[in-house]
Amino acid sequence: MNVRELTKSVLTLPWAISMFGVQQVTNLMASPPSNERMAGAAKAFDVVSDATAQQLEGWLKQTYQVGNAVQRTLVDLLTLHAPQIDSSALMRTAAELQSGPMFQALVKYGLPPVGWIDSLLVSRKDAPAVAQEFANKLYVITLVTQVHSQLGLHDGDATPLPDLVLKAGDVETFPRLWAIEGLGNYAGDRALAASGDGHLISGLLSDPSAALLPPWSLTMLHAGIGMSFAKHVLKRLDAASAPDAVRAAIEEFVSLCRRSSREGYAGAALESLGLATRTLYPNLTRLLDVHIPDVEPELHGYFWHGAGRAMYFDPMNMLPSVNAPWRAIRRLDEEAPHDLARRNVLSGLAWALTVVNMRHPLIMETFLQHHGQLAAMNDAFVNGVTSALLMRYDTTREDAHIAPFVHHVPHDGDPLLASLWEQVITAPCERALRDEYADLAGSRRLEQLFHDRSAQ
Numbered sequence: 001m002n003v004r005e006l007t008k009s010v011l012t013l014p015w016a017i018s019m020f021g022v023q024q025v026t027n028l029m030a031s032p033p034s035n036e037r038m039a040g041a042a043k044a045f046d047v048v049s050d051a052t053a054q055q056l057e058g059w060l061k062q063t064y065q066v067g068n069a070v071q072r073t074l075v076d077l078l079t080l081h082a083p084q085i086d087s088s089a090l091m092r093t094a095a096e097l098q099s100g101p102m103f104q105a106l107v108k109y110g111l112p113p114v115g116w117i118d119s120l121l122v123s124r125k126d127a128p129a130v131a132q133e134f135a136n137k138l139y140v141i142t143l144v145t146q147v148h149s150q151l152g153l154h155d156g157d158a159t160p161l162p163d164l165v166l167k168a169g170d171v172e173t174f175p176r177l178w179a180i181e182g183l184g185n186y187a188g189d190r191a192l193a194a195s196g197d198g199h200l201i202s203g204l205l206s207d208p209s210a211a212l213l214p215p216w217s218l219t220m221l222h223a224g225i226g227m228s229f230a231k232h233v234l235k236r237l238d239a240a241s242a243p244d245a246v247r248a249a250i251e252e253f254v255s256l257c258r259r260s261s262r263e264g265y266a267g268a269a270l271e272s273l274g275l276a277t278r279t280l281y282p283n284l285t286r287l288l289d290v291h292i293p294d295v296e297p298e299l300h301g302y303f304w305h306g307a308g309r310a311m312y313f314d315p316m317n318m319l320p321s322v323n324a325p326w327r328a329i330r331r332l333d334e335e336a337p338h339d340l341a342r343r344n345v346l347s348g349l350a351w352a353l354t355v356v357n358m359r360h361p362l363i364m365e366t367f368l369q370h371h372g373q374l375a376a377m378n379d380a381f382v383n384g385v386t387s388a389l390l391m392r393y394d395t396t397r398e399d400a401h402i403a404p405f406v407h408h409v410p411h412d413g414d415p416l417l418a419s420l421w422e423q424v425i426t427a428p429c430e431r432a433l434r435d436e437y438a439d440l441a442g443s444r445r446l447e448q449l450f451h452d453r454s455a456q
Contacts, residue, residue, distance in 0.1 A: 174359065246287060307341075
């Protein structure tokens, strides 16, 4: 084809699309609108949109998918309807785009207005807390996705991991936790790329080359390599995978984690399987739950704890209007098929709620106003709070937000809420800092912070 024919084709496309739009408007205006007529027009528009999208490749296709999801969400919100989002597809696309400028611009400039519009649906009493929580989630997402640029990481970088951790040590205390987790994920991805299939990977955090890693970095480095290994095995599965294939994937994941973990830290890596599954492949959650007990029973609680953390960041649970009361709590029974799952999901939710919002105790205060009875009656919730606090203390014990969170006094002067805060937050956290941390660290059992241990 020569340039003349190409030019004709280029000019034909916008003309055809314009006439298509006119045709649909004409059809709608030809007689009084009806649901059937509007549905037919919507289907016609979708057919043309899908045909166009099929011609896109690489980052352009991914950008289209994210932009399409955002604009559909905005329309739902502006018409006061709950957004209809394929959260797993959105999260997988976001994971691929996360270090790119389009995703960063979306998180920084696109989502805050969405949150503001959505916050108009929340009562005035709860709005400040849930709006701040939405902002905090976006901030953590930004921290996680900017690790590469913040630390100067790039493909093919052979800088030893201890040197990278030393650089991350200069990051402020609050974001440092996620920088370290991101480094662990980067180290896992780098090792997988070098090995090809992963079978030769061992000793990432335990061999002599890792001996210089500072103790404060170990929990979240293990969580990071676990996320890398989880993504590696999950991408080969789907809902129709044979039982043997599912069990083989679980075995490979556990082997990768254990071969690269230090004594007492493997659980931090294992928990990431639940986080990755519930975030990126939620249709596989129940499938893995069925087979995990036969392959690695110890993984089971860690898996559901990670799933609880993922529920907290689920796009369907992020917007202010689905909190106060928190939708994730309402979905506990739907998400968790048995008691072990329910306890660990609740613990994982509390874990994420605490670590993300520790700088703003008002958010936990508002949560307790709506779910105080559940928190007070479930040791698993308290376990999640104290485990998150100890993990934060282990990673950045100099962080200035730990003590104010523990000793926060609810602002509205409600004596029942003050008593509840003392029961659920202050007393358990003081006890954990005074007694439990030294025991867990001294006996090399800090992995216990990544599952519900209240029933033990």
